[in-house]
Amino acid sequence: MPVxxxxxxxxxxxxxxxxxxxxLSIVPGIGILGPLIIFLIRRDGPAFVTENAKESxxxxxxxxxxxxxxxxxxWIGIGFLLLGALWIxxxxxxxxxxxxxxxxxxxxxxxxxxxxx
Numbered sequence: 719m720p721v722x723x724x725x726x727x728x729x730x731x732x733x734x735x736x737x738x739x740x741x742l743s744i745v746p747g748i749g750i751l752g753p754l755i756i757f758l759i760r761r762d763g764p765a766f767v768t769e770n771a772k773e774s775x776x777x778x779x780x781x782x783x784x785x786x787x788x789x790x791x792x793w794i795g796i797g798f799l800l801l802g803a804l805w806i807x808x809x810x811x812x813x814x815x816x817x818x819x820x821x822x823x824x825x826x827x828x829x830x831x832x833x834x835x
Contacts (some may be wrong), residue, residue, distance in 0.1 A: 725828045728822055735760060736770035741777045741824070744808065745761040750778040764788070771826045772834050774815065777827040779834075781808050 729816035735756055742752025757771035774797070784804050815825040 728764065731819065732764045732766050733768045733822065736819045737816055739767070739774045739811055740819055743774055744812045750775065750782065753778055759825075764820075764826035766824065770815075770819055773824070773826060773830070774812075776834050777811070777830050780827075780829070780831045783831065800806050 726803045735796040739756040740757075742748050743750065745752065753771050753774035757768065757775050760767045760771060763769075781804065785801065788797045788800040788804060791800055811827055815827065
């Protein structure tokens with residue numbers, strides 16, 4: 719899984735915001751809003767926060783696209799398996815990203831539609 723190191727060491731506040739950008743995405747009811755709000759607030763801020771929030775936001779958009787596909791495939795029965803697998807993959811990758819970010823790394827999800835540049 720690709721990991722990049724930032725050009726400078728992020729401060730404690732920057733690291734906290736970057737961790738929140740990832741971990742808030744798996745909180746029920748928040749989902750895509752956590753990374754979106756952090757990205758919009760800190761878009762012109764430190765690159766460490768911006769890159770992690772953007773990566774988390776793009777990944778959650780990708781997850782939502784797959785959720786829609788899963789809901790559509792529920793009519794033929796395979797959607798239940800897809801939704802279950804997608805939930806597990808989302809949870810595991812967000813936890814991995816959170817650990818990597820807490821170690822001052824910019825995490826890149828292994829599959830991601832990078833719509834927000």
